[in-house]
Amino acid sequence: MxxxxxxxxxxxxxxxxxxxxxxxxxxxxxxxxxxxxxxxxxxxxxxxxxxxxxxxxxGASRRQVSEIGVHYVMWSADTEEELARISERLRAYDASTFTQVYGGVTFVDGCDPDGIRVIVAYPSPEQIPREIIAQRFHG
Structure with missing residues (x-):
């Protein structure tokens, strides 16, 4: 190993x-x-x-997405119920939060108070290994 x-x-x-x-x-x-x-x-x-x-x-203002570097960190929920709870808490801060399913994985997408993109997925990569890359991550 x-x-x-x-x-x-x-x-x-x-x-x-x-x-x-x-x-x-x-x-x-x-x-x-x-x-x-x-x-x-x-x-x-x-x-x-x-x-x-x-x-x-x-002196900083809300973040503008740059062309290089880390754009965001993805989170994963342990259960579908936890994803639903997180989704509701995200919507309380960002009404434009949305949900999308791709390749059997549900993605909840929103922003934090500084406009930093927050994505939460269920199931986690440990639960369902990724076999395709969601279109949203193609750039």
């Missing part, structure tokens, strides 16, 4: 830290692990301990 690296964290720049903390804790049941008020920074942990570092970018 080979050793492998795995994605453990993401780093996000936000315009309003409290608003973003509330959003990610409410929608995805994150918890605050570390908060540094003097630096306008926080480390959030998801229920499975994925790390989301956030910091305020002074």
């Amino acid at each position: 080979c050793a492998a690296a795995r994605v453990a964290s993401s780093v996000m720049q936000v315009t309003n830290l409290d608003r973003s903390i509330n959003y990610y804790c409410d929608v995805f049941s994150c918890r605050v692990a570390v908060r540094e008020r003097e630096h306008d920074a926080v480390l959030l942990l998801t229920p499975d301990d994925f790390q989301i570092y956030m910091h305020v970018r002074k």
Whole structure:
């Protein structure tokens, strides 16, 4: 067996830290692990301990999608019921949240308070390995 690296964290720049903390804790049941008020920074942990570092970018406005780099991080729900609950919480923040099914996978697509795209899928890649790439990810 080979050793492998795995994605453990993401780093996000936000315009309003409290608003973003509330959003990610409410929608995805994150918890605050570390908060540094003097630096306008926080480390959030998801229920499975994925790390989301956030910091305020002074003078920034809502994000515009760039042509290169990471565009968003996808989430997966453990159950169809949990996907439905997350979907409702997303809609409370973003009325334009929508759902699409592709290749047997349901995708819920919305935005966080800074316009960062949020996608949640069910079933997870562990439950149904992906055999096709959804059109939305072709660019």
